[in-house]
Amino acid sequence: MPIYYDERKRRWRFTFNKVVNGHRIRVTKLLPKAWNRNQAQAFDQSETAKLFGAATGTIKQRSLIGDAVVAYCQHRCPSLKEGEEIEKELARLHGYYDGRFIDELPEVAREYIEAECDRVTPATLRNKLSYLRAACRYAQKYHGMDNVPDIDLPRVRNERKEYLVRHEMIQVARSCKTQRNGAWRYARAMVRIAFYSGMRISEIMRIDNKDRLGRYTEIVEDGFILYDTKNGEDRFVPMHPKLKVLLKYLPIPYSVTWMQQIVRRAMDEAGFEHITFHDLRHSTASNLINDDSDLYKVGLLLGHKDPRSTQRYAHLAKKTMNEFIRKLG
Incomplete structure (x- = not known):
């Protein structure tokens, strides 16, 4: 055969x-x-x-x-x-x-x-x-196979114009509801952790919980240490004071699929159908830049190895700089 x-x-x-x-x-x-x-x-x-x-x-x-x-x-x-x-x-x-x-x-x-x-x-x-x-x-x-011809790939505009501010994030968190074993509490915690840390959903799911490749996120006194991240390097994420009360929900005992479903329904219910869980990470960066943080520090927090990844938020930095220059007498 x-x-x-x-x-x-x-x-x-x-x-x-x-x-x-x-x-x-x-x-x-x-x-x-x-x-x-x-x-x-x-x-x-x-x-x-x-x-x-x-x-x-x-x-x-x-x-x-x-x-x-x-x-x-x-x-x-x-x-x-x-x-x-x-x-x-x-x-x-x-x-x-x-x-x-x-x-x-x-x-x-x-x-x-x-x-x-x-x-x-x-x-x-x-x-x-x-x-x-x-x-x-x-x-x-x-x-030794044939030469590969060039292909035209779709152009992607990476500017991040859609993000949540703090009160909108709270609205989404409060909309996390389900009748299954209190899973909504963990989904609500994940929304807040993502917003206040800029971590990816996979990185949050790995907090004190190794994945199939042995990668995990460790809780330390003043933050989180992310081992073997997406770009292949370790990363430190400082712990926002508002995250300490959420540590009791870690590690997350539910599947990433179930958590995503709960948050997706919460986004829709709160009126943010166009926002995804990953946009919470972008919300972290966007809010920091709007609060006068520079692109370099934001890139360090998000773990961007290539500075071009952080340039997607440059339009927000320009707005902040315009407001800053007007402070001159």
Whole structure:
């Protein structure tokens, strides 16, 4: 059977072992972990046709995007911090790149953008296509596949104009309600912690609670120490006095999905349908800058390794500076 489920690896595996034109061709490939049976069967058909065509000389051998994705997921993703999530995102794109060659990547990108632009934000489109481009570039560099053409990624405006001020944050926190085991109390605490610390939801969930990769956030006397953060470095976050009363709710005993659902409903009920949990982090930065804090210090608090990440708040700093200069007599 050309494909079968490898119980030991817990993945689908493609195999090809045939004599073509007097030459035996043996190929075996472990397919991405996130692929299902239908995706594995589609790969089997295209890969088998490609191998026969290349062996008989009936088709010019070109590199498939699917082959690049397989190589990337098998050899590169295991060493990436978000490797499993990247595999899942690439699997979701499978219908767009299935059977397509690397030199068709610009067309694949355009088709994906046209199909999803009304449903997905430009930033999300850009991120997902960046994963696909990274897979192709990796395969070109390390597996000798075809050169990767340039693709046009959606332009993203990173200026943060939507954020909550303190009384709006309190309104959202008070709207956190559920009948399940008092989970609303923990969701309410998470809203306040995010606003007064600028921590990501994943970093809050890791307070005194290691995740599957061994990352965690430690509570110390005057703040929090975040180990192995998104940018790969440790970070210290000072503890706002209003957070000390919330320490009794840590660690969070519920799943991140359940907490997000409670907060999402609270946002909607409070009239902030356009605000997400992650925007609480942006609210921290925006409120600090409006209170005369400089971009450099805000970047340190948020853990921005690249100063360009903090530049999204520059328009607020300009407003503050304009007000500051008017104080001159």
